[in-house]
Amino acid sequence: MREIAEKAIEIVLSNSKGDHTEVSLALSRQGATRFANNAITHNQESERVEISVRVAFGNKVGSASTNLLDERSIVEVVRRAEEIAMAAEPDTEYLPPPGPQDYLQTQCFSEKTDLFGPMDRAEAIRASIDMCESKGLVSAGSFITARTDLFIANSSGLRAEHRESMSRFAVTAISPDSSGWAESIDFDVTRIDPISTTRIAIEKAIASKSPKEIEPRSYEVILEPAAVAELGAFIIFSMDAKAAHEGRSPFTGKEGERIGSELVTLRSDPSDPRCPSTPFLGDGMPAQRIFWIRNGVLENLFYSRFWAQKTGHPFTGMPTNLIMDGQGKSIEEMISSVKDGLLITRFWYIRFVEEMRLVLTGMTRDGVFKVEDGRIIHSVKNMRFNESMLDALSNVEATGREKRTGEYIPSLVPAIKISSFTFTSTTTF
């Protein structure tokens, strides 16, 4: 792969007439098996490639991409990028591409994940289905493995290369009136345990049978790690410095201020072996080891190269992973401190309601339990929340042990206890 990439990069850089040229090449392979109703329903393998070229004449910029790897097609994509750049109006925020950079060491690739095939996925799923069927439950889920090779180069001499793998097994166990869900994610498929993951889903499905409808209002909540990661992604991707400085953000005027409980620390670290991520960003700038919120204080917003230069602030770039440090409390410990609350497995369909106060809405899913006076008393039908994340961050009272989760941004977060979280409506199941 490296030879193909180096050749393509050489063709791009030697054929470009631009003042500046950037090229990235990504080759990805993916295997994905889905199951539902106790059977495999979809099963697919794919291999894709993309070469993207960005050319600038002064600050007039154009981009083009192709998945054709022959020399003629690569030269053609350079020509298209040049034509666009020449026809474009200036991008006043354009900066010439960065020179060579140093990156954090990350270990994100497993040969075993790369070699994990359709029969391996099917055997794991068969075992999971058998476990669910033996308990009279219906199972559904997916087992996905992937590998990506990424190369970046530019006319300023930057060269970057990264290889990563991903594996994710997720299962939902379903009874006529309940469901339970669990997932396991790691770059190394040998650390995925479909059996123990399925066991958790089964336990939740059984425990959440005969759910009761309760009044939608504010409750104490214990959010399990998957729920925390879902909310955390909305919080962390709202932390753009430019938007804040332009008055369009919930974090406007809050840099350096306390915005959450002392228990809230959100950070990124691409080199954390428990949750490694790509060591560079799309333009080749290094992904940072950085605190966003430390002990409740908003320490950094994210600064693009342009905004960092304009404001004199150090460059941070976007977060490539989401880490929340926990106190190490167990779920049981947290439950024991709850007087009138809910234990929530995960959320579904979270969206912004009002961005300036970071108000989100969403539904609970696959296991909600009523907790009273320190113990679980029954399961609960799903409810809709409407809650400001600024308030939620301030109301964090306890945190658990970090767990790898997060489908869309690699996340390592604990369960958390929040003293007040508002639910506004109910549903039928």
Next chain:
Amino acid sequence: MKDLARMAVELAVGLGASYADARIVSYRSQRITTEDMRVSGISDSEDMGIGIRVIVDGAWGFSSTYRLEREAVESTVRRAIEVAKASGLAKRKPVSLVDEPPKDIRFVSPFRIDPFSIGIEQKVGLLLQVNEILLKHKGIKKATGYMFFGKEHRIIATSDGSILESEVLTSATGYTATAVREGDAKTRTYSPPPRTAGYEVVLDSDLLGNADRVAEQAMEKVMAPECEPGIKDLILDPLNLALTIHESVGHATELDRALGMEESLAGRSFATPDLLGKLRYGSEIVNFVADNTLPGGLATKGFDDDGVEGQRWFIVKDGIFSGYSTSREVAGEIGLKRSTGCCRADHWSSIPIVRQPNLSLMPGEEPLSLDDLISDTDDGIYIEGMGSFSIDQIRVNFQFGGDAFWEIKKGKRTRMLKNVIYQARTTDFWNSCDAICDERFWVPNGVLSCGKGDPMQISQMTHGAAPARFRRINVIRGS
């Protein structure tokens, strides 16, 4: 390319597939974005590959590659067979497809002006002009705009003997103004309906002519009072309804969901097959028609990836739940002899799944204008455009916002409001519909980024509607 597709199918059948199809698709797309009088991005991409789907011993297999040399395609066919054999390890019953007569057809979406023949300068110039108009308004702190053009060329060969070809153009444009004032920021968006058509989508949209209105309404919105929560009558415009239809009717009536096949991500549906023909989904004036022949519809592609031609059918007729969107695989599960033709993949590397058709709320039969409807409403809110949206995974409890809100008092549209959110259960909501404007006010809007599947696929479809009124809906304050 047709020969390559045929070769792949023949090889698959020779290797033991009881069914096979090969789909060779090429894409060309162009996206232009502007922000505050600068060009924030222009990209032009092309992409091409083949996806091969097989049934072996009653189980699905799928493999795909960007390499279109004969040897690579042969190896991809063999991989698809291997994948299908692995699927057989966890098979409940053999996959069975309902019949579809073989055909040899070519479909080209009509267009007046090829968007790729229009220079970048012209497109950028127009978007920057819009930026400039928006930013001239005091209080508008941000202006963004975009254009998107896509061309999809598709060849499908099936072991049923079909050979199909399509070429579909999609065009979209729009812009947003953000007003900032006294610690608040609010946006107003202009979203002309995207269509399977050419650059005429941009020319017909009057981007410049709407810019002053959009900027003024953004300013009015940021200064508007918040709504008082309570039970209100709502009048929803076609663009707001498009999303409500999409989430609470379109997804709920996908048969794969109703059969539990989407549980692992998108979820299931309350609208199960036992309710077909019985469930009162909406009031008697509510009719939802699926139509994959709708001119300009984003799901109008001639035929789906099962090779089934576009059709028109009722999803809800006179308020009664009447039909599903299906693939050839799931149609037989409820006794249909033919699929409704809704099986689509978002890319050559994705396996086709059941996707929403173009699905529309039909206009009222009696003459009724938006002004008539407002005049006839005592205490309500008129909502335009799309905003916040969320629905539970069986499509019962939903909550929507909008892009602009006006109070209605004693038959008059009075002042703008902000942070309006409405919340309901699906069938309660559609049963509360007591008036729909007539066909003069019917507008087909498009959804460009519908997510479904695991791994997630993104699809497009159109939802038409005329303004409609919904009685006694729970309105909350979204702040």
